Amino acid sequence: MHKDLRTLPKVELHVHLDGSMRLATITELASALPEETAFPKDFDFKKAVTPPERCTLPEYLKAFDVTIAVLQTAEALERAAYELCEDVASENVQYLEVRFAPLLHLENDLSPREVVQSVLRGLKRGEEEFDMHTGLILSAMRNRSLEHSMEVAQLAAQFSSKGVVAFDLAGPERQHPPQIHREAIAMAQESGVNLTLHAGEGCCPEQIRAALELGANRIGHGVYLHKDPTTEALVVEQKIPLEVCPTSNLQVSGIMDSYADHPLKRYFDLGIPITLNTDNRLMSGVDLTHEYEVIVDTFGFHNEQIHQICHNGINAAFASNEIKDELRASLDAFFA
Secondary structure, eight states: OOSOTTTSOEEEEEEEGGGSOOHHHHHHHHHTSOGGGOOOTTOOHHHHTOOOSSOOHHHHHTTHHHHHHHOOSHHHHHHHHHHHHHHHHTTTEEEEEEEEOGGGOOTTSOOHHHHHHHHHHHHHHHHHHHTOEEEEEEEEETTSOHHHHHHHHHHHHHTTTTTEEEEEEESOOTTOOGGGGHHHHHHHHHTTOEEEEEESSSSOTHHHHHHHHTTOSEEEEOGGGGGOHHHHHHHHHHTOOEEEOHHHHHHHSSSOSSGGGOTHHHHHHTTOOEEEOOBOHHHHTOOHHHHHHHHHHHHOOOHHHHHHHHHHHHHHSSSOHHHHHHHHHHHHHHHO
């Protein structure tokens, strides 16, 4: 690889708002919490938001208790979204899809609509200031009720022309198959909202098949895809994009001892359109440049292959054709 990966024009499709905050912002927001919800005086924020290098998905998700606790006001949500734009712009991410679960941010009497509006304001400011494009993905928690996911789907429909580009299911997979939320998924799809589902992240290759049967446009992670050859063949045939997050996948998949064990190279060689993402910049301690460096160092990806992965991200983006054409022009100029 002979190109500068930091200045490479990038697209990021899988990044969690509450998993990508700045530590300094978390501690500042925590210091302003009212006494009844304040953290202990000697609380170690850095330790609390840094999962073990190898852990289960539920153990990894425990770190979000801290970030969600400080993201309960309109100001905090807008700030986190804006700062994420600023951070990704510093490494030339030109298109960003941010996801979060709006119903986890209602502890301070915000309405679900106000929660979504706050994040959209932050993204809009980031777009204008850093000359980039963004989209917002609303996540329902798969371990919550159908009523919960229906409400998120309704929000996605209401904001589908105002910056929300997709509906997602996130959270622990085991014992929480996506079919439980079939009605919510159908509601989102009927309103014209795209569908990307977490599946096969830390277990459960059968959930990838279920996600496809429910009409998923993209699969979040899909690490376990190769454990189910029939579904893998289907993904190859239908060219379903995978939102690959190398470092996060190494942490939680349970089937890797090193980056070299990641099946992303297998998927790439099969012609599956893999895309590269961070998942949670804070919890995994990475940026998108790092993830590109990892696959170059580990698998020897060269310019042509990196160019292809970047194109995969643009093609899979839930963006207008006009925006995609602009992104392709910038990328092709970089490699020209």
